[in-house]
């Protein structure tokens with residue numbers, strides 16, 4: 001089967017780790033590059049975590065380090081959600097740094113795009129700083145980007161700002177550049193992430209899925225994105241789920257703008273579902289998710305990750 005080429009831009013991040021696992025072991029996706037960006041924790045820590053994951057699975061996917069801070073906003077931190085390392089809970093072997101490219105992630109993304117005989121889908125599951133820099137430094141990169149399928153934003157309320165989601169709040173200016181780029185964007189916002197849940201009985205099943213299952217179970221015990229009773233939120237896996245099982249989602253094409261100047265609202269994604277702003281659509285927004293079908297999909301996908 002022809003695999004869909006993707007580049008994952010990530011800030012692991014416990015939910016990132018699960019999304020990366022599913023993408024790496026999927027029959028339908030070819031992960032051409034993993035680029036890292038400061039987000040959940042520092043650039044060094046998220047890069048270390050990406051390398052640890054690839055060493056754990058013995059997968060020599062190239063990794064490139066990107067931006068160590070947002071374009072303008074002050075760096076945020078989600079160590080309270082993922083642990084101080086950004087991926088607490090499992091004692092990984094030392095990362096194998098042979099995967100780590102010497103070039104900046106933006107240059108690596110551009111090279112991979114230019115070298116590819118086909119368009120590539122970008123899958124940012126982190127702040128959009130690297131993607132914005134790519135589009136500004138290399139405007140012709142657009143010609144080789146199939147789609148940008150991102151986890152980020154919210155149709156309702158926030159999980160970092162009152163009205164804004166963490167990835168977009170980290171770098172509102174970068175997000176605005178991406179949504180205004182003219183490249184087809186698919187947005188998996190909090191509204192689906194809040195329903196993409198793993199409950200304790202699921203974690204126990206994951207634990208029995210082998211070596212990867214044990215590792216993910218150990219990470220989930222430290223993950224504070226949600227709770228044991230309400231379920232742990234698999235935000236980033238929603239972006240991968242859209243690629244692999246789009247029928248999980250209700251999707252609406254609409255115009256999305258990013259607020260960058262509000263002192264209380266910077267990072268808010270304004271999804272104009274009723275067309276008040278009279279702008280052409282720029283985003284496919286996942287407005288809902290089949291929670292039972294997602295759970296079944298996630299568990300069966302994780303079963304293949306070994």
Ligand code: RIB
Pocket residue numbers: 011013014015016039040078125126127151159165166167235236
């Ligand atoms: O708001 C959820 C997003 O922020 C996820 O990508 C999670 O990893 C954190 O980066």
Ligand code: CA
Pocket residue numbers: 010011012013015016040125126236
């Ligand atoms: Ca993330």
